[in-house]
Amino acid sequence: MEGSLLLANGERFTGQWHGKNSDSxxxxxFYTGMGRIQEFITDPANKGKIVAATFPGIVNVELDKEQFESDQIQINGLIIQDDLSIPQNAGLYHELMTANIPILAGADTRAIVKKVKYAGEMPAVLTLGSSNQLFPIDQKEGRADKKKVDMILKEGKNHIVIIDFGYKKSLLKLLKKIDCKVTIVPNHATKKQIDSLNPDGLIFSGGYGNPLLWEQYLNEYKHMAVSYPVLGLGLGHQILALSFGGNVEKMRTGHRSFKEPIIDSTTQKVYMSVQNHGYAVQDKQLNKNGWRISFKNVHDGTIEGLVHEHYPIATYQFHPDLYDHPLNSIVFQTFFHHLGERKGARVYA
Structure with missing residues (x-):
């Protein structure tokens, strides 16, 4: 059965349809990685995305749900070049079919990726028919949810509160590894609610959507951030920059890689980082608002890390990795140094 991908600019790409009989x-x-697809498609930052994956055979990988970054697949559709005329029974294919997430197989992913790189990421629809109708992406996505306060990890030397914009499970695993007690709070929590939990520090998590959708909460976030040691990751990095008067702009194509090169502004060392975002903090008003740039992207010079000169706040566009990554030490040593200073003693991760 033939299906197609229709882009917002009117261009259409065809392929063989697998999955639910309704538009997505x-x-x-796009995702050009050769592995780690299970982390990518379960990353909350990809909620509602349609993904063109370029590596052959990617739907046949066996999944390890221990590596999932959330409890479910987050994407709305997958496009691959492989011919799936022979029924598939294992791995990612089975998981997507079970979750009613369509696959467009046998598509020209090279042409799709080239188009997206040139024209930019844009709204799209996977469709069984020949409809030219495009539905706008819900501009309210990412606004406050109704999640409750939840103490996930009940034991640990330091009590960390995560402001939840769509946190990754790997972050919890890392915090458990370094002996932290963790409470998750909704992204619309108030400073008064945070204070009542008596945390040692805050983490503004990663997540999905336009960071400006949280504009109504920025003053509250700033009040939190100046009161505790703070770590911002991904979307949390962008939101904290906005909270202190910074600017964020949509990128033509985001950084969506497990090996995105960044450079330390102090040491000039280059590291490979884990990233998944479509917006970037701009180098406007940063100095006026007390920020110093700690990391930049090697490819395009975009800002990958910030340190505040007056408050114990460090933010990173990239994420800590469950694997023993040298960036983990940089991220958590800075954060735990700030925690130790607040407690009046040095604490090491």
Whole structure:
């Protein structure tokens, strides 16, 4: 059965349809990785995306749900070049079919990726028919949810509160590894609610959507951030920059890689980082608002890390990795140094 991908600019790409018999909408992005697809498609930052994956055979990988970054697959559709005329029974294919997430197989992923790189990430629809109708992506995505306060890890030397914009499970695993007690709070929590939990520090988590959708909460976030040691990751990095008067702009194509090169502004060392975002903090008003740039992207010079000169706040566009990554030490040593200073003693991760 033939299906197609229709882009917001009117261009259409065809392929063989697998899955539910209804259209699927989302922003088109691409993934060129040769592995770690299970982490990518379960990352909350990819909620509602349609993903064009370029590596052959990627739907046949066996999944290890211990590596999932959330409890479910987050994407709205997958596009691959492989011919799936022979029924598939294992791995990612089975998981997507079970979750009613469509696959467009036998598509020209090279042409799709080239188009997205040139024209930028845009709304799209995976459709069984020949409809030219495009539905806009819900501009309210990412606004406050109704999640409750939840103490996930009940034991640990330091009590960390995560402001939840769509945290990754790997972050919890790392915090458990370094002996932290962790409470998750909704992204619309108030400073008064945070204070009542008596945390040692805060983490503004990663997540999905336009950071400006949280504009109404920025003053509250700033009040939190100046009161505790703070770590910002991914979307949390962008939101904290906005909270202190910074600017964020949508990128033509985001950084969506497990090996995105960044450079330390102090040591000039280059590291490979884990990233998944479509917006970037701009180098406007940063100095006026007390920020110093700690990391930049090697490819395009975009800002990958910030340190505040007056408050114990460090933010990173990239994420800590469950694997023994040298960036983990940089991220958590800075954060735990700030925790130790607040407690009046040095604490090491």
């Amino acid at each position: 909408f989302g922003e088109i992005i």
